[in-house]
Amino acid sequence: MDENTQEPKKLNFxxxxxxxxxxxxxxxxxxxxxxxxxxxxxxxxxxxxxxxNFGLAQKYGGKTNLRFDDTxxxxxxxxxxxxxKEDIKWLGFQWDKERYASDYxxxxxxWAEDLIKRGLAYVDDQGQEEISKGRxxxxxxxxxxxFRDRPAEENLQLFRDMKAGKYADGEKxxxxxxxxxxxxxxxxxxxxxxxxxxxxxxxxxKWCIYPMYDYTHGECDSIEHITHSICTLEFDxxxxxxxxxxKTLGIWPSHQYEFARLNLTYTLMSKRKLLxxxxxxxxxxxxxxxxxxxxxxxxxxxxxxxxRMFCDKIGVSKRDQLMDIQLLEWCVRQDLNExxxxxxxxxxxxxxxxxxxxxxxxxxxxxxxxxxDPDGAKRKVPFTGEMYIEKxxxxxxxxxxxxxxxxxxxVRLKYTYxxxxxxxxxxxxxxxxxxxxxxxxxxxxxxGEWRSVKGTI
RNA sequence: UGAGAUAUGGUGUAAUGGUAGCACUACAGAUUCUGGCUCUGUCAGUGAGGGUUCAAAUCCUUCUAUCUCAACCA
Numbered sequence: 001m002d003e004n005t006q007e008p009k010k011l012n013f014x015x016x017x018x019x020x021x022x023x024x025x026x027x028x029x030x031x032x033x034x035x036x037x038x039x040x041x042x043x044x045x046x047x048x049x050x051x052x053n054f055g056l057a058q059k060y061g062g063k064t065n066l067r068f069d070d071t072x073x074x075x076x077x078x079x080x081x082x083x084x085k086e087d088i089k090w091l092g093f094q095w096d097k098e099r100y101a102s103d104y105x106x107x108x109x110x111w112a113e114d115l116i117k118r119g120l121a122y123v124d125d126q127g128q129e130e131i132s133k134g135r136x137x138x139x140x141x142x143x144x145x146x147f148r149d150r151p152a153e154e155n156l157q158l159f160r161d162m163k164a165g166k167y168a169d170g171e172k173x174x175x176x177x178x179x180x181x182x183x184x185x186x187x188x189x190x191x192x193x194x195x196x197x198x199x200x201x202x203x204x205x206k207w208c209i210y211p212m213y214d215y216t217h218g219e220c221d222s223i224e225h226i227t228h229s230i231c232t233l234e235f236d237x238x239x240x241x242x243x244x245x246x247k248t249l250g251i252w253p254s255h256q257y258e259f260a261r262l263n264l265t266y267t268l269m270s271k272r273k274l275l276x277x278x279x280x281x282x283x284x285x286x287x288x289x290x291x292x293x294x295x296x297x298x299x300x301x302x303x304x305x306x307x308r309m310f311c312d313k314i315g316v317s318k319r320d321q322l323m324d325i326q327l328l329e330w331c332v333r334q335d336l337n338e339x340x341x342x343x344x345x346x347x348x349x350x351x352x353x354x355x356x357x358x359x360x361x362x363x364x365x366x367x368x369x370x371x372x373d374p375d376g377a378k379r380k381v382p383f384t385g386e387m388y389i390e391k392x393x394x395x396x397x398x399x400x401x402x403x404x405x406x407x408x409x410x411v412r413l414k415y416t417y418x419x420x421x422x423x424x425x426x427x428x429x430x431x432x433x434x435x436x437x438x439x440x441x442x443x444x445x446x447x448g449e450w451r452s453v454k455g456t457i
Numbered sequence: 458u459g460a461g462a463u464a465u466g467g468u469g470u471a472a473u474g475g476u477a478g479c480a481c482u483a484c485a486g487a488u489u490c491u492g493g494c495u496c497u498g499u500c501a502g503u504g505a506g507g508g509u510u511c512a513a514a515u516c517c518u519u520c521u522a523u524c525u526c527a528a529c530c531a
Contacts, residue, residue, distance in 0.1 A: 037530085039531080072530060074530095075530075075531085132529095137527050139460095139527095140527095142527085172529095183461090184459095184526080185460080185527050210529095212528095212531090213530070213531050216531095217531085233462070233524075233525070234525055234526080235525090235531090236461065236525075237460075237526045240461090272530095313469085313480065314469065314470080315469065315471085316470095317463090319462095319463055319469090319470095321470095323469060324467085324469075324482065326468090327468080327469075328481095330480090330482090331481095333494085342491075371490080371491075402492095404492090414491075450490090456489090456490045456491070457491090
C-alpha cells in the first residue's frame with residue numbers, strides 16, 4: 001500500500017496527551033525513560049514498555065534515557081544490567097543517556113535532609129511490625145508513630161547517624177510526615193530510607209542507607225527532565241505521592257502516566273517467578289527457549305521485528321490486558337515467513353524406490369531457499385533411485401481429503417518429479433517398509449507443460 | 458463497610474453526540490510445487506437500569522463487575 005494514502009494510525013491515549021502537551025506548550029520536547037530494576041532479565045512485558053517509551057520519543061522527536069532503578073542492593077547485580085542493555089539493543093532501540101538511580105544518591109540524601117529540616121520527615125525507631133500495624137488497613141486509618149513529633153534537630157542528627165552506620169539494619173527508618181489517616185495508603189508516612197549494610201553493585205560500601213522507590217523515582221525523573229514518565233497501572237495510587245515529592249521539593253515537574261501491563265495467555269510474566277524457575281534449575285537459564293524472556297524468545301527464533309510488530313498491534317490502554325498468545329505467534333509467523341530459508345528433513349523415514357530410474361544416476365535440482373523469492377538464493381537437492389519420505393506422507397487406506405501418497409496415487413516430490421505409488425512392500429508383521437514408485441520424466445520442472453497434482457511432499 | 462482505576466464480539470483495540478470499524482482467534486470456501494502464506498466469506502460486541510436528545514458506546518444518574526493499594530520490593 002502507498003505510504004501516503006495510508007490512513008493515519010489512530011492515536012493511543014498517551015500520544016494524545018503528548019500531542020496536547022506539545023500543542024499547549026506544556027512541554028517543549030518529549031523525554032521518556034525506560035527504568036528497569038536490574039534484578040532479573042527483561043521479558044515480553046518489558047518489550048511493550050520499551051516499544052512504548054522509545055517509540056513515543058522517536059515519534060515526537062524526543063529522547064529516551066535508560067535508567068536503572070537500583071535502590072535495593074540486595075536484589076541487584078551487574079549481570080542484569082548487562083543483559084538488559086543487550087536486550088534493548090537487540091529489540092532495536094538506542095537510549096540517549098545511561099543513568100542509574102544510584103547516580104543521584106547524594107542529591108536524594110540532600111533533599112531528605114531538607115525535608116527533615118522543614119519538619120516533613122522524621123526518624124522512626126519502630127520495628128517493621130509496629131510500623132505495619134500503625135499504618136492501619138485500607139479501611140481503617142493508621143495511627144501516628146510515637147516518634148512522629150521528634151524535633152527536626154534530633155531527626156537530623158539521627159539521620160546522619162543512620163548514614164554514618166551507627167545503627168543496625170532495621171533499627172531505624174526515615175519517614176515522610178504526611179497523613180496517617182489518608183485514604184490513600186501511600187500517604188501514611190511512607191518510608192524514605194532504610195538501613196541496609198550491604199554492598200551496592202555500583203556504589204560499593206559508600207552507603208548503608210538506601211532510598212525507597214517512591215522517594216526515588218519521581219526525583220530521578222525530575223532531574224532528567226522526563227516529560228512523560230510512563231509506567232504500569234499498579235502505580236497509579238503512587239502518583240499522588242510522586243507529585244507530592246516533586247511539589248514539596250519544588251523541583252522540575254515530571255508527570256507520571258499509567259498504562260495496562262501486558263499479560264499473555266499461558267505465559268508466566270512475573271520476574272519473581274521466572275527467577276524461581278532459574279534458581280531451581282527448572283529451566284536451563286534465563287535464555288531457555290521456553291522462557292518468555294527476550295533472550296529466551298530470541299533463542300527460540302523470534303525476531304525483534306516480530307516483537308515490535310506485536311507491540312504495535314496490541315495497543316495501549318488502561319484496561320487490564322490479557323493478550324491471546326496466538327497474536328504474538330501470528331506476528332512471528334508473519335515476519336519469519338518472509339525471511340526464513342526453507343529446508344527439508346525426514347524425521348520418520350519410509351523408503352521409496354524409483355523403479356524406472358536409471359541405476360546409480362543422480363540428478364541435481366535447484367531449490368529456492370525462500371519460495372517468496374524464487375530468483376533468490378538456491379540450494380542443490382539430489383534425486384536418485386532410492387529416497388526416503390516421511391512415514392506420515394503415505395497412507396494405505398487414505399480418506400478422501402488425504403492429498404499425499406497412497407496406493408496408485410500420485411504426488412510431487414517438492415521441486416522435482418511427480419511419482420506414482422505402484423507397490424507397497426510390507427514386512428512379516430504387515431508394516432509398510434518400502435514403497436515402489438515410478439517417476440514421470442515429463443514432469444521435470446521448467447521443462448514442458450506444468451502438471452499439477454494435489455499433493456506435494 | 459476506604460481510596461483509586463477500568464468496563465465495546467472469545468481476545469485485544471478504534472469510533473470524543475450522527476452508519477459500532479479493524480486485527481487475532483474460530484468456522485466455511487478459493488488458491489497453492491509447504492495441509493504454510495495469500496484471498497473471500499461467516500459467526501460474534503457497547504456490563505445493567507433509568508434519564509437528556511431528532512439522534513447516546515459517547516452526556517447525566519443509580520447500580521453491578523473486575524483490577525490496584527495495608528514490603529524497611531520495584
